[in-house]
Amino acid sequence: MMDAISQGAWPSHATELKKTRYPLQMYEQALQKRATQWGYGGYVSLPGVAAGVLVRSSARPDITKGSNFVRIMDPCGNFFKTDGMRRLCDIADKYAYGLLHLLSTGGDLEMLGIPTENLKPAVDDIVHLGFDVGSTGDDFRTSEECIGPAKCDLPLYDTLGFRAAWYKRFLDDVQYPRFPHKVKCKFSGCPNDCVRGSQKADIFVCGVFRDLPLIDQNGVRAWVEKGGDIGTVCSRCPGGCLNWDTKAGLSIDGDSCLRCVYCINKIPGVRPGGDRGVAILVGGKLRGKYGPMLAKVVVPFMKAVPPDYKEVFDLIEKITDVYDEHARKKERMGDFLLRIGPSEFFRLIGVPLSSRLFAQPRTNLFYHWEPEEIKDERISATEPGQGPN
Amino acid sequence: MPGIGIPPLEANLPPIVKRNYGKWISHEHPRPGVIKHDSESGESCFTVRVGMPPNARVSTQTLRVICDLADEFCEGYFRVTQRNSCEFVGVPENLIDQLIARLAQLGFPVGGTNRSLHNTVCCTGYLHCHLAATDPPAIMKAVSEMLMKEYTHDCLPAKLKISGSGCLNNCGESSTADIAIIGVHRDLPPIHEEKLKGCELPLVISVCPVGAIRPKGPGMIEIDPKRCIHCPACSVSCAAMAPIGSPTGDGVAIVVGGKAGNTGDGPAMAKVVVPYLPNNPPRWPEVTHALRSIVDAWSANARKDERVGEWINRIGWEKFYQRTGLPLSFKIVDNYDARALEYAKANVRFKW
Amino acid sequence: MSVVTLAGKQFEVDEDGFMQDTTQWTPDVATGLAKSEGIEVLTDDHWKVINYLREYYQKFNVAPPIRMVCKQTGFPLKRIYELFSTGPAKGACKLAGLPKPTGCI
Numbered sequence: 001m002m003d004a005i006s007q008g009a010w011p012s013h014a015t016e017l018k019k020t021r022y023p024l025q026m027y028e029q030a031l032q033k034r035a036t037q038w039g040y041g042g043y044v045s046l047p048g049v050a051a052g053v054l055v056r057s058s059a060r061p062d063i064t065k066g067s068n069f070v071r072i073m074d075p076c077g078n079f080f081k082t083d084g085m086r087r088l089c090d091i092a093d094k095y096a097y098g099l100l101h102l103l104s105t106g107g108d109l110e111m112l113g114i115p116t117e118n119l120k121p122a123v124d125d126i127v128h129l130g131f132d133v134g135s136t137g138d139d140f141r142t143s144e145e146c147i148g149p150a151k152c153d154l155p156l157y158d159t160l161g162f163r164a165a166w167y168k169r170f171l172d173d174v175q176y177p178r179f180p181h182k183v184k185c186k187f188s189g190c191p192n193d194c195v196r197g198s199q200k201a202d203i204f205v206c207g208v209f210r211d212l213p214l215i216d217q218n219g220v221r222a223w224v225e226k227g228g229d230i231g232t233v234c235s236r237c238p239g240g241c242l243n244w245d246t247k248a249g250l251s252i253d254g255d256s257c258l259r260c261v262y263c264i265n266k267i268p269g270v271r272p273g274g275d276r277g278v279a280i281l282v283g284g285k286l287r288g289k290y291g292p293m294l295a296k297v298v299v300p301f302m303k304a305v306p307p308d309y310k311e312v313f314d315l316i317e318k319i320t321d322v323y324d325e326h327a328r329k330k331e332r333m334g335d336f337l338l339r340i341g342p343s344e345f346f347r348l349i350g351v352p353l354s355s356r357l358f359a360q361p362r363t364n365l366f367y368h369w370e371p372e373e374i375k376d377e378r379i380s381a382t383e384p385g386q387g388p389n
Numbered sequence: 390m391p392g393i394g395i396p397p398l399e400a401n402l403p404p405i406v407k408r409n410y411g412k413w414i415s416h417e418h419p420r421p422g423v424i425k426h427d428s429e430s431g432e433s434c435f436t437v438r439v440g441m442p443p444n445a446r447v448s449t450q451t452l453r454v455i456c457d458l459a460d461e462f463c464e465g466y467f468r469v470t471q472r473n474s475c476e477f478v479g480v481p482e483n484l485i486d487q488l489i490a491r492l493a494q495l496g497f498p499v500g501g502t503n504r505s506l507h508n509t510v511c512c513t514g515y516l517h518c519h520l521a522a523t524d525p526p527a528i529m530k531a532v533s534e535m536l537m538k539e540y541t542h543d544c545l546p547a548k549l550k551i552s553g554s555g556c557l558n559n560c561g562e563s564s565t566a567d568i569a570i571i572g573v574h575r576d577l578p579p580i581h582e583e584k585l586k587g588c589e590l591p592l593v594i595s596v597c598p599v600g601a602i603r604p605k606g607p608g609m610i611e612i613d614p615k616r617c618i619h620c621p622a623c624s625v626s627c628a629a630m631a632p633i634g635s636p637t638g639d640g641v642a643i644v645v646g647g648k649a650g651n652t653g654d655g656p657a658m659a660k661v662v663v664p665y666l667p668n669n670p671p672r673w674p675e676v677t678h679a680l681r682s683i684v685d686a687w688s689a690n691a692r693k694d695e696r697v698g699e700w701i702n703r704i705g706w707e708k709f710y711q712r713t714g715l716p717l718s719f720k721i722v723d724n725y726d727a728r729a730l731e732y733a734k735a736n737v738r739f740k741w
Numbered sequence: 742m743s744v745v746t747l748a749g750k751q752f753e754v755d756e757d758g759f760m761q762d763t764t765q766w767t768p769d770v771a772t773g774l775a776k777s778e779g780i781e782v783l784t785d786d787h788w789k790v791i792n793y794l795r796e797y798y799q800k801f802n803v804a805p806p807i808r809m810v811c812k813q814t815g816f817p818l819k820r821i822y823e824l825f826s827t828g829p830a831k832g833a834c835k836l837a838g839l840p841k842p843t844g845c846i
Contacts, residue, residue: 009534010440013516016451027515027516031671039519043757045778046827049391073395084396085452086453092449105510106560152426177830178818238654286560287559293658628841
């Protein structure tokens, strides 16, 4: 069956496997039997390495004994210099199957099939080359950032610099597990969210801006004259706030603008406004106990100030402290948020109240008051009918 | 010893990126698979995007070929995108044709930009996992093959992202994609009593989302077969309850309408439209057929820049099932969690 | 599955050296398995962690959260990782005869 999967115009993983020392029968037999041939995974003892190495045991010891693998944290922007990559290949050839998982969905590079006696020298060589391992177990997993200022015209903060600084501050928590469950941090430069942080990240830092998109009317006009489809952009604007007039140019109704960056994506000449910062969302996950859940806003706007991004990182630390203190074992951030409820979560984190924290007010009419919350709230007893402005 | 952190920010950035870091002002798509970024410095950066084997699973031999190309065409740097494509960044404009011709020779498709099928993302499946109920890499290979034209041409209403996960742990991030497959188990997890001594039973009981696992005497547990949702949470937490699944029990569900960005209707998780299709390696014809019908219905009927989920939001589920011809099932509405009634309809704004 | 002999007694362990029947644990198990975790001699500090893990496990049948291990032993996280370089959830649990930590995801 692997031969069938090797055929065709699209590059095939089966063809790749055949070029390596991967035990091909493990895959072939799985396809034939319609059942995986691998066994339980998890623990492998490598003194000195608390996170970054894993084992996948084999349910078919007649084919292979099992396969250890290491997680290597990707460099910024997932850029690779070829000489570094060639030397990673050398390590994979020397100690492992010679097969790489170039980018796991968690954001790591994985090297597979390392016999236990090779683990120590493989990790040593990887670290010697300037890469580091980690991101397994109940800790911060590898953080991921969008391509940001390296090759995009939209980022509202320096996602690559932010991630580099995040590693400086939180590296210990990536390599020494201590949380109730894994915690994934993802950084998107703008609301396009190319790292899918709102879906995947326990803590999601998203670039946002507060003023309106800036319009260079000449740039927009030049684009329209070249055949730019301004009609589609105006009709698909989620806020319905764009208007194109051949004479007056492009205008934006500020009350309806959602700062979703759709017009900025599509029209050269429309740029993000200058009042930029980040929003913090928590609890995104694809699984956990109660299934896929989108991340929820805890801070709609704060400034991200390089080089150490202290304010944002302090908040991330506060969130993980609260999570560490109150969550149950193997309870993801999103499930924790669901169990204790958003207002309790906001109280524990200590975030300021904002209308931007809520999708909509409740329809359920039953809510709780503490005795100390009950007091006489009349503005003035002598002037009935005079409410606040 | 670990402890050095990721390589310094600038260590792996190509020279053209270093020169224009943070200075990009616009981008365009001159042709499928090629993106042009313009910098305020006046410099333009051309990127050529290449499809990779499913699961970004590459041999060192192939990687060395990619490295050679990067040395020859873009100063010795390349990058891997969030959707597992490989990008050659900073290719001189006059060499783009030559690079694309070389890539074609080597069997790498160029495309996956703008309004096209983007590279698929999936988990390892049968390749390296004990939980897989199906093999997403092989399915993604079949799907990419089927949608080759959609990958290499800007011929769709909007971008199309297709993902695959081997089980409900969703490591292939199925719920984030426009269309995705996800492996499902239908059998009860086993209880290998002799191994239970090596398990933290209170943890196994607490991770079950539906409370289907109960203590049964000291050191023993039982499963309520009526409640089990086959989610493998217990199989993950306890070796005595793995592996779950069987050749006829395991199969594939199809979910649609996931999206992360805030444009259009905003971020959304994908929704289950087909709860089960059989595993049929090596090409999974039942699955590819269902995917084809969704892609065809969407591309024939959606408006420009309308992602799959947004198209469905506009036309409604009645029209979605009508246009795709997919079979309906009661299993598409939830029956067990606190949000269950959200999935039932609370108005009579029907489409007939 | 294999059998190891520690201090004259035989124990069943899995491929990573975790005890199969955690009720059979004796202090000799910890001493005997220490080498495999890169520990030459078990000090009082090691025992403090091991004893706490045992105590908690016997009460609740699960390994304690790492936060609790720090709190109860009085050791900062760094110190615990110095004592058990593969970590409290892995090496320390192995020596204390607790079940193997779960899963890979």
